[in-house]
Amino acid sequence: MDRDTTLAETVRLREAGRRDEAREQLVALAERFPRDAEVAYQAAWVHDTLGLEAEAVPYYERALEEAGLSEDxxxxxLLGLGSTYRILGRYEDAVATLAGAAADFPDDGALKTFLAMALYNTGRTHDAMEMLLTLLASTSSAPGISDYRPAIEHYAKDLDATM
Structure with a gap:
């Protein structure tokens, strides 16, 4: 099989829950195409889904170093790498990766959420709470949240403040 056919097959295998088979094929494909960002990203992703975070890191890093990834x-x-760094206890790397990603994709709530978790892990609890409260206030349509949006936004900046 050629690169495109094999890559499409591995994605189908992963999505069908046959992640070990997908991993085996992606590792071989990544060896054949060591500078292919898309192959590296798919290899990282399948390692992550199998709980093999340490093995996923070099694939994520390679995917981000090479050209060829779509913006999505x-x-x-970036989310996968930052989250994986955090899981592995590499909190400063997680913050750096996720902060850069959140700056590049400012409307992505998932990036901000994972960044807040990494900030918490580094002891920056105020920054983490500010980020989460701001995200909650700006994205929630729950009546209890939207009714108190101005107060939540106010306290997001300083939890010790009074109105």
Whole structure:
């Protein structure tokens, strides 16, 4: 099989829950195409879904170093790498990766959420709470949240403040 056919097959396998088979094929494909960002991203993703975070990191890093990822895949790779760094206890790397990604994709709530978790892990609880409260206030349509949006936004800046 050629690169495109094999890559499409591995994605189908992963989506069908046959992740070990997908991983085996993606590792071989990544060896054949070591500078292919899309192959590296898919290899990282399948390793992550299998709980093999340490093995996923080099694939994420390679995917982000090479050209060729779509903007959506680049965003996904940054989120995956940042989250994986956090899971592995590499909190400062997680913050750096996710902060850069959140700056590049300012409307992505998932990036901000994972960044807040990494900030918490580094002891920056105020920054984490500010980010989460701001995100909650700006994205929630729940009546209890939207009714108190101005107060939540106010306290997001300083939880110790009084109105």
């Amino acid at each position: 895949d680049r965003r996904g790779a």
